[in-house]
Amino acid sequence: xxxxxxxPSTLSVQEGDSAVIKCTYSDSASxxxxxxxxxxxxxxxxxxxxxxxxxxxxxxxxxxxxxxTAKHFSLHITETQPEDSAVYFCAASSPGNQFYFGTGTSLTxxx
Amino acid sequence: xxxxxxxxRYLVKxxxxxxxLECVQDMDHENMFWYRQDPGLGLRLIYFSYDVKMKEKxxxxxxxxxxxxxxxxxxxxxxxxxTNQTSMxxxxxxxxxxxxxxxxQGTRLTVV
Numbered sequence: 001x002x003x004x005x006x007x008p009s010t011l012s013v014q015e016g017d018s019a020v021i022k023c024t025y026s027d028s029a030s031x032x033x034x035x036x037x038x039x040x041x042x043x044x045x046x047x048x049x050x051x052x053x054x055x056x057x058x059x060x061x062x063x064x065x066x067x068x069t070a071k072h073f074s075l076h077i078t079e080t081q082p083e084d085s086a087v088y089f090c091a092a093s094s095p096g097n098q099f100y101f102g103t104g105t106s107l108t109x110x111x
Numbered sequence: 112x113x114x115x116x117x118x119x120r121y122l123v124k125x126x127x128x129x130x131x132l133e134c135v136q137d138m139d140h141e142n143m144f145w146y147r148q149d150p151g152l153g154l155r156l157i158y159f160s161y162d163v164k165m166k167e168k169x170x171x172x173x174x175x176x177x178x179x180x181x182x183x184x185x186x187x188x189x190x191x192x193x194t195n196q197t198s199m200x201x202x203x204x205x206x207x208x209x210x211x212x213x214x215x216q217g218t219r220l221t222v223v
Contacts, residue, residue, distance in 0.1 A: 006153075032210045043201065043214040044154075089154065096161060098144065098169060099205075099212060103153035 002027040004092050006102025013080050014110050021105045023090035024072045030092040033073045034099075035064060038087045047088075048075070080109045114138070117202050117215040124222050130189040132218050134202030141207045143185035145169075145177060148199040148217070160185055161207075192222045 003026040013019050025033075031052035036044035050057045050064045050073065057064050061080075066073040077084055090102040118133035134143065144159040146169075156169030158177040166177050174196060178186045185204075189196055199219050205212035 034211065036214075043216045046211060046213065049211065093210060095210070096142075096207065098156055098159050098167070099203075100156075101146075101154040103151065 002030055002092055002094075002100040004090060004100045004102045006090050006105060008105060009103065010106045010108075012108045012110060015080060015082060017080055019077045019080055019084070019107055019109075021075045021088055021090070021107070022072060023074070023092075023102050024070075025092040025100070026071065027092070027094065028068075028071070029094045030100075031095065032093045033064070033066060034091050034093075035075050036089045036091070038089065038104075040086075044089060077107075080107075082109050082111050085109045115202060115204050115213050115215040117200075117218050119218050120216060122218060122220045124189075124192050124220065126193060126222055128189075128192045128222075130192050130220065130222075132187040132189075132200055132202075132220070134185045134187070134204075134215055135183055136185075136204040136213075137183065138204065138206070138213075139182065140204035141182075142205045142212075143179065144203040144205075144212070145175075145185065145187045146201045146203065147171070148201055154201065157187065189220075192220075194222050196220065197222045 006023045034049035037047045038044040063076045087104045091099045093099045115136045145157040146154045160179040176188045202215040203212045
């Protein structure tokens with residue numbers, strides 16, 4: 001089955017700096033890669049996703065890149081703000097299949 | 112806006128009790144999932160369902176069962192609750208066409 005690894009497990013950045021979280025996956029059949037943000041005590045919220053026919057996607061300060069050959073994808077957050085502090089999860093999925101999640105990255109943005 | 116609603120935010124049950132966790136979604140999604148979330152372990156899939164009356168085991172199905180009698184509702188059953196099932200339980204649903212999954216607010220279950 002699929003195996004998703006996520007790094008780093010914790011990340012601290014100064015406000016205004018960029019943050020990058022990386023994930024790798026093992027199953028070449030995976031073709032959908034979402035990212036979730038989970039604030040303390042809240043449900044995971046979908047923040048951005050990418051499909052395997054696209055190499056990069058951007059939404060304001062958030063971007064995701066995908067390298068199918070190397071089987072890795074990354075979340076980039078620019079101009080970080082304190083409200084970006086949360087746990088971020090990556091996931092991989094193939095059509096009709098379950099989602100395989102990474103173990104999460106706890107991001108702290110220091111004012 | 113997609114709504115996935117779990118019946119309880121907090122539950123305290125005794126060891127050996129039968130526990131029902133309910134999840135309802137209002138977006139006519141085909142797929143529904145039950146995860147448990149533990150610190151350092153991320154989200155682990157217990158069971159998922161891609162259609163009414165259909166179910167598939169996830170990574171950690173032992174001690175759990177599920178029921179999907181209607182498309183909008185997916186129930187997780189702990190046949191005989193044990194203390195190692197104390198956890199946060201998250202339900203999710205997704206559309207076959209977009210693949211996008213949305214989560215319920217979670218149920219924090221404590222088994223004493």
